[in-house]
Amino acid sequence: MTSNSPASPFPPIAEYAFLSNCHTGALVAADGSVDWLCVPRFDSPSVFGSLLDRGAGEFRLAPYGINVPSTRAYDPGTNVLVTTWHTPTGWVEVRDALTMGPRTGEDATTPHTRPPADDDAEHLLVRTATCLDGSAEIELVCEPAFDYGRTRGTWTLDAPGGSTADITVGDVHLRLHTDLALGVEGGDSVRGRHVLNAGDTAFVALSWSASLDGPRDAADAAARITATREFWRRWLGRARLPDHRLRPYVERSALVIKGLTYMPTGATVAALTTSLPETPGGERNWDYRYTWIRDSTFTLQALHYLLLDWEADEFMQFVADVEPVEDGGLQIMYGIDGRRDLTESTRDELTGYQDARPVRIGNGAFDQRQNDVYGSVLDSILLHTRRSERLPARLWPLVEAQATCAAAIWKEPDQGIWEARGKPQHYVSSKIMCWVAMDRAAQLAAIRGEPELEAGWSATADEIKADILEHGLDGRGVLRQHYDTDALDASTLLAAHFGLLPGDDPRLHASVLAIADELTENGFVLRYRTDETDDGMSGKEGTFVICSFWLVSALMVVGEEQRALDLMERLLRIASPFGLYAEEFEVDAARHLGNVPQAFSHLALVEAAARIILAERVREMSL
Numbered sequence: 001m002t003s004n005s006p007a008s009p010f011p012p013i014a015e016y017a018f019l020s021n022c023h024t025g026a027l028v029a030a031d032g033s034v035d036w037l038c039v040p041r042f043d044s045p046s047v048f049g050s051l052l053d054r055g056a057g058e059f060r061l062a063p064y065g066i067n068v069p070s071t072r073a074y075d076p077g078t079n080v081l082v083t084t085w086h087t088p089t090g091w092v093e094v095r096d097a098l099t100m101g102p103r104t105g106e107d108a109t110t111p112h113t114r115p116p117a118d119d120d121a122e123h124l125l126v127r128t129a130t131c132l133d134g135s136a137e138i139e140l141v142c143e144p145a146f147d148y149g150r151t152r153g154t155w156t157l158d159a160p161g162g163s164t165a166d167i168t169v170g171d172v173h174l175r176l177h178t179d180l181a182l183g184v185e186g187g188d189s190v191r192g193r194h195v196l197n198a199g200d201t202a203f204v205a206l207s208w209s210a211s212l213d214g215p216r217d218a219a220d221a222a223a224r225i226t227a228t229r230e231f232w233r234r235w236l237g238r239a240r241l242p243d244h245r246l247r248p249y250v251e252r253s254a255l256v257i258k259g260l261t262y263m264p265t266g267a268t269v270a271a272l273t274t275s276l277p278e279t280p281g282g283e284r285n286w287d288y289r290y291t292w293i294r295d296s297t298f299t300l301q302a303l304h305y306l307l308l309d310w311e312a313d314e315f316m317q318f319v320a321d322v323e324p325v326e327d328g329g330l331q332i333m334y335g336i337d338g339r340r341d342l343t344e345s346t347r348d349e350l351t352g353y354q355d356a357r358p359v360r361i362g363n364g365a366f367d368q369r370q371n372d373v374y375g376s377v378l379d380s381i382l383l384h385t386r387r388s389e390r391l392p393a394r395l396w397p398l399v400e401a402q403a404t405c406a407a408a409i410w411k412e413p414d415q416g417i418w419e420a421r422g423k424p425q426h427y428v429s430s431k432i433m434c435w436v437a438m439d440r441a442a443q444l445a446a447i448r449g450e451p452e453l454e455a456g457w458s459a460t461a462d463e464i465k466a467d468i469l470e471h472g473l474d475g476r477g478v479l480r481q482h483y484d485t486d487a488l489d490a491s492t493l494l495a496a497h498f499g500l501l502p503g504d505d506p507r508l509h510a511s512v513l514a515i516a517d518e519l520t521e522n523g524f525v526l527r528y529r530t531d532e533t534d535d536g537m538s539g540k541e542g543t544f545v546i547c548s549f550w551l552v553s554a555l556m557v558v559g560e561e562q563r564a565l566d567l568m569e570r571l572l573r574i575a576s577p578f579g580l581y582a583e584e585f586e587v588d589a590a591r592h593l594g595n596v597p598q599a600f601s602h603l604a605l606v607e608a609a610a611r612i613i614l615a616e617r618v619r620e621m622s623l
């Protein structure tokens with residue numbers, strides 16, 4: 001699972017630990033280097049970008065001359081990383097956090113009676129190193145490279161051998177606070193070394209807030225990490241987590257989903273990173289630091305399952321507030337601040353992760369036609385309405401606009417949910433989602449007391465379903481990718497997810513088993529076969545984690561419970577050592593591929609777990 005060529009200077013994707021302050025996130029490699037950090041937001045340019053080019057900035061704190069730690073794990077129930085190092089002379093423990101502070105008047109022991117808020121984030125990356133036994137020399141290297149590695153700045157020290165350093169490039173100002181004596185090398189690199197004896201703690205903190213405040217001393221730094229630990233545990237305490245063997249996986253997924261949420265707007269990024277390749281060394285490299293409306297449906301479902309209604313409401317608010325396109329429909333994706341223009345460009349000066357080029361910033365799919373978007377929005381609104389037991393009046397114009405768009409376009413071809421960059425097609429999953437749009441719109445009309453609309457929308461839903469069953473099945477009665485092919489596509493599993501057909505329908509059963517038997521590599525699911533599909537790209541992909549979790553859920557729906565449990569077990573085993581999932585898993589090399597951590601993968605894990613737990617509970621109750 002962590003294999004990479006030993007000669008590669010890039011760590012395996014599964015080796016990275018994820019930190020978050022719900023404004024931005026960081027990836028920490030095993031050697032103690034922060035290889036990815038964009039400030040102040042998820043979608044800002046990176047200041048540490050070694051993830052995509054070994055020369056694009058790093059921030060390392062570790063025992064001098066040692067690259068392999070003894071243990072690495074999250075402090076349980078948190079996004080705080082704890083790494084222990086066994087050196088020839090002693091043990092060192094390093095703690096890393098993007099700190100979240102209690103508000104004024106609160107301390108770490110205050111019960112979490114309020115939802116988290118924007119000002120919880122301190123805009124600080126705090127790292128402490130404590131010598132547990134013996135002694136050890138630790139080393140700090142902080143070498144930012146601004147604008148995705150394009151620009152280097154010059155550090156200034158408060159005094160020779162001082163412990164505060166500043167660097168400014170454009171409108172990004174970083175300040176390093178530490179109790180180590182610092183030196184500057186080559187202008188752009190701050191370094192420090194120090195011998196710690198048993199019981200000593202040193203700290204280093206990087207700040208980018210307007211005030212540039214940081215910890216006063218090591219005790220303050222440690223206290224901020226402790227407060228962050230309590231923040232996450234109190235936050236998790238608000239979620240409904242099942243007393244079940246799957247709980248640890250659901251818990252980690254909840255922490256990832258929350259960690260990928262931009263707190264000021266409630267929008268969730270699809271993943272922390274850009275351009276981690278889906279094909280090793282290939283061109284399938286995308287920027288995921290944006291919010292897809294489709295992903296929002298799954299996010300809402302997971303959040304409501306976890307009883308995180310506050311977060312779900314925030315997200316619904318974001319969706320309700322984004323600017324529609326000209327026909328009243330929504331773009332398929334937006335910036336985390338709601339911006340519409342996500343024009344794609346490439347950074348050709350970067351090597352890319354393991355030479356996978358180009359590195360893309362922005363996402364050219366933003367103005368694609370993807371006909372599933374209406375169903376995603378309307379399913380979310382129905383879910384939200386059921387949970388909150390009311391249909392807010394301000395959402396009704398959105399319902400009408402989405403239903404009108406879906407009714408007008410469902411017969412048109414589109415790019416499909418995989419955002420193929422080839423010729424538009426009549427994708428079956430897009431038709432399924434148009435059916436979802438009209439079915440959910442009809443249910444919402446019923447709730448609002450609009451019988452005429454209900455009847456009209458319901459009739460369109462029936463028409464779409466009939467069309468799918470007439471044109472979307474192959475000769476065996478199996479759902480196919482689009483109307484002009486017999487190729488399989490895992491997105492048709494959405495027929496089970498959204499209830500197009502009931503679990504005992506032979507066509508659904510055959511479709512789910514066809515994917516399980518014919519669209520898998522060693523049991524893990526491909527979204528489609530790239531040699532059978534014109535997606536406008538070259539190179540073979542790995543198996544898709546979301547599709548494999550969708551298959552678990554679909555197998556549960558069609559009553560193939562043992563197969564579902566076996567696949568779930570295998571999927572849990574391929575998680576990274578931190579319980580994280582990237583977008584894909586390459587079976588032959590047993591490695592993670594694509595952007596990480598990927599919200600889609602974790603959302604689907606929560607759904608699959610929920611279905612398994614529900615089935616067990618129902619069985620227990622009927623005994």
Ligand SMILES: OC[C@H]1O[C@H](O[C@H]2O[C@H](CO)[C@@H](O)[C@H](O)[C@H]2O)[C@H](O)[C@@H](O)[C@@H]1O
Nearest residue numbers: 270286292294363364365417418419600
């Ligand atoms: O494979 C082609 C497309 O891949 C990306 O899209 C994928 O990620 C999205 C975010 O999770 C998801 O909503 C979509 O269904 C996936 O196919 C990429 O962002 C696209 O630009 C690209 O065409």
